[in-house]
Amino acid sequence: MITKIKIHGYRIYRDFTLEPNRKLNLIAGANESGKSTLIEAIALALTGRINGRSASEELNPYWFNTELVSTFVDKCAANQHPTWPEIRIELFLENRYELQQLCGAINSDIPTNACPGISMGILPDPDYATEREEWAKDASPLLPVEYYKVDWRSFADQVITNRPRQLATAIIDSRTVRSSSGVDYHLRHILDDGLMPAERAAISVAYRKVKAQMSESALKTVNERISKENASLHNQPIALAMDQSTRTSWEGAVTPHVSSVPFSMSGQGQQAAIKISLAMSRHSESAAFVMIEEPENHLTHTSLTILLSRVESLAGEKQQLFIATHSSFVINRLGLDGLHLVGSGASRPLSTLEPDTVSYFQKLPGYDTLRMVLADKVVLVEGPSDEIVFERIFRDRYGKRPMELGIDVLSIRGISFARCLELCSALDKTVAAVRDNDGVPHGVLREPLKKWLALGKRELFIGAVEGGQTLEPQLIHANDETKLRTILGVTDKADLSKWMSREKTETALRIAQAGPGITPPKYLLDAAEFIHG
């Protein structure tokens, strides 16, 4: 189990530390926030490979953190002889018996810390010191990676050449490559890890036998004919035989089939599902680390539901999952407590959530929690009409839509304010919670939410009791009736209050589209001013 991930100088991550959860890690973030990079970095340190190719083959200038590189280039230009940018990905592992071979103090922790672990470094190669010096005279942001070396070693300071067996890793990405053998590199690994050594050997032996039989049966008659007709150079006989070299081992011919359809012929969704099932099968040698990138891709809602319940049921005690996702559904379903939010090269873990809040959202997986997670600031309102009216009030006050300022206005639609506020508090979000008074005194409404509120950070805004129980009476109370009738296009014949209560959404939409603005009820304006800050 990985207890800590440290990344220095790799792509978006300048200096990054993440302490993953024991079992489930959901990595969420906006586009370009570094979700995939994080998964990639973990996989690189665990397997020494990236997309199935070795680190040294794949190494390119874009791996280096641009900030570090530009500082370096500037210093080069100023003749300051700066130290060369480096990449270091360190995985600290649990101090377990079977991992002791990897144990040592060769890591960046201060004070000195001995634990099992591996580190992947991309370091300046001392053999090319003079070439680098020459290059630095005319430095450019594209570092000369030819003068770098890949340095993969354990915390015991021993160079690693092959991925340690204890660190079996399954990587499931949705970018399925249809290779000629029908099985891509990652699946090949998953298959390999999924079989017991004895099973692998048995398959190999049987496959050899089958090939030998081919040579002795069908090919035999062919060979008899050829031998009479043809002669090669030097008159040695030509014969056809099954290739028994390792190049043509069983791995190239054996592929998973689903309902008799070969893996490579099934849909991408199905392929992802097969990989997950294979990678997470429960036996002693199954993968210790499973990484899944955006499982929601290529899957319909129903398939995704099935897939997630499979992930859930297969996840063993000793497996650590890393899932990068864009989907609230995936997050809610697998458990909000596993969430890590990444962005601008840093990550924020979710502080502890009450277990019943986690299961609350698991039961309501359709709720768009990710919006709450990704927004800079959140306004929680009761329903769609509150949302629309608030947006208009905000725009009138500040000349911009809330979204343009990173403020997301969310209807909670019946989800409890308390649960939403708890989640926001765990995410340390700035929140304005706006609710109706429903004829109940403020103190009573405030009491159950008090725990999650914080002055200046998360505040509750409730319409004054004398202004009416819900949004509509509050609007009437705050505005001149004639003006409101004009905005809403409601004639004197209709009872304004009744019309508004009946046509809530229509009311909100007409207010949103009207030329002149309304006078906002005080609690809504307060909320807008608070959230604008």
Added chain:
Amino acid sequence: MANSVMLAVAGSRKTQGIIEQCSSLPPDRRALVLTYTQTNQAELRDRFAKYAGEHARVSIIGWFAFLLRDFARPFLPFKFPGERVMGFNFEGRPYRMAKGRSRFLDSDGAVYACELGRLAHELIDASQGALMHRIECIYDEIFIDEIQDLSSHDWEILDDLLDSAIDIYMVGDIRQAVLSTNPRSRKNKRYAYADAVHWFREREKQGKLKIIENFETWRCHPKIAEFSDQIFDSSWSFPKTKSANRTVTGHDGVFLLRRAHVDEYVARFDPQCLRDSANSAKDFDLDFLNFRLAKGMTCERVLIAPTSGIKKFLQDSVYLTPVPASKFYVAVTRAAQSVAIIIDEPGNSPLPYWIP
């Protein structure tokens, strides 16, 4: 307690014992075999391959390699935070008064071979248990060949290993202790060279290990064995060597040889000629090998050019000090059938002269 040390005499098939024990281990036991000299490692690997074939869980490495791989490299930062072992400096030495980092590491960050034992030993405590815990998790058994060659801080590391959960099995011939991992170190002077036997006896009294003595030689003729026993005085309480060599050639045993007869002797018997060092026996034009280089060899016959100490020992029964005694012992016990020592004055020696 399964720790044991086999103290054996020359030619008693000690190394074979390690190989047999190793290959009879259950397949799930992970064993480490440690030796001091390079030739020893090569020979062990060779013999192990022949005898037991591939055994994935047995690894054979040198003592220094062990201290580097499992002590210094992983745990150096516990003494010098942020530092790494960048190499191994076999020849170099720190300045005599060097302190801290420069005591152990040269300017390139390479560890001095002569200080590696001390560094490794200090890291055991500095790592707050992590180091020993790691070794206990990686190995079930550790075999150490030629135990008598370890010195100074190595003995303290050995003490920690004896206290660990690992089963330690050592073999050695205290009487053959002519090499040392750090000849200049003052530490553990009391255990140096042949004094090592006392170290084992102390540990046996504390119940930390069992001493098994094997004093049957397959190599040396009974008369050579008997003579080799006399090289050390009785206070060492070495057991008497028994010989299993029953070969009779007509010239068997230990003989004195006058200078005048040397040429004829060499012509007749073609012995392996041995001397203490390049500085000794300069007045003979023979194809000599130094005592310490002869270690591990078996020869049909040897001819020894004695040092003045050896002469005194023969003529006046004055015992040699431990180091020269060990060297002389190595020289004598190379021979299977005969040992001849060049000396003109016999003194009190009861040994017979060979006369053409």
